Amino acid sequence: NAGVTQTPKFRILKIGQSMTLQCTQDMNHNYMYWYRQDPGMGLKLIYYSVGAGITDKGEVPNGYNVSRSTTEDFPLRLELAAPSQTSVYFCASSHLAGAGTDTQYFGPGTRLTVL
Amino acid sequence: AQSVTQPDIHITVSEGASLELRCNYSYGATPYLFWYVQSPGQGLQLLLKYFSGDTLVQGIKGFEAEFKRSQSSFNLRKPSVHWSDAAEYFCAVVGAGSYQLTFGKGTKLSVIP
Numbered sequence: 001n002a003g004v005t006q007t008p009k010f011r012i013l014k015i016g017q018s019m020t021l022q023c024t025q026d027m028n029h030n031y032m033y034w035y036r037q038d039p040g041m042g043l044k045l046i047y048y049s050v051g052a053g054i055t056d057k058g059e060v061p062n063g064y065n066v067s068r069s070t071t072e073d074f075p076l077r078l079e080l081a082a083p084s085q086t087s088v089y090f091c092a093s094s095h096l097a098g099a100g101t102d103t104q105y106f107g108p109g110t111r112l113t114v115l
Numbered sequence: 116a117q118s119v120t121q122p123d124i125h126i127t128v129s130e131g132a133s134l135e136l137r138c139n140y141s142y143g144a145t146p147y148l149f150w151y152v153q154s155p156g157q158g159l160q161l162l163l164k165y166f167s168g169d170t171l172v173q174g175i176k177g178f179e180a181e182f183k184r185s186q187s188s189f190n191l192r193k194p195s196v197h198w199s200d201a202a203e204y205f206c207a208v209v210g211a212g213s214y215q216l217t218f219g220k221g222t223k224l225s226v227i228p
Contacts, residue, residue, distance in 0.1 A: 004158070042221055043205070045215050090158055106151075106160070108158045109158055
């Protein structure tokens with residue numbers, strides 16, 4: 001049971017490039033989330049999904065896209081990378097239906113730098 | 116809108132000393148409250164959570180937190196800190212029916228041997 005896995009661990013992008021951050025969980029959780037963490041700012045929710053085929057925006061969705069074709073996978077897409085997207089990205093998942101009250105399990109993060 | 120304030124950016128304590136990390140929240144109704152810990156280069160791990168009932172909740176690694184509605188606080192405590200507790204600690208709140216955890220900015224804990 002690996003929990004939540006994220007790839008890559010590190011990535012450097014040039015402005016305007018695109019990339020996909022991968023997230024997979026093996027706990028059969030319905031709920032999955034993408035956060036970004038900027039220094040001294042805590043975590044902010046980018047997108048979340050309540051099940052395969054269903055996604056919704058969080059607090060800071062601009063510049064990102066997501067899809068959820070399977071229960072296990074929840075990739076985050078950056079289409080036109082900008083320096084403001086330099087951050088550490090965390091994927092998380094939770095089990096229970098109903099709000100965010102269940103424990104969220106976090107992946108180890110992807111550190112992205114846009115130059 | 117819900118919000119969380121962690122007043123202390125960085126705290127340093129000696130190993131064996133007691134610890135209290137402060138968290139104040141803003142939310143119109145009864146909130147669901149969490150404390151997470153993040154070790155360097157790692158993701159977040161849940162320490163404890165409060166939904167209802169007993170206002171003193173016990174968590175992993177010897178941590179506890181007390182919900183005080185009158186003070187809108189959910190402070191994290193540990194009676195004796197170990198060097199391995201050095202990490203960053205985040206308080207978070209979510210409202211009923213919401214999917215969005217709102218995190219505080221975190222408190223970095225350093226432990227002096």
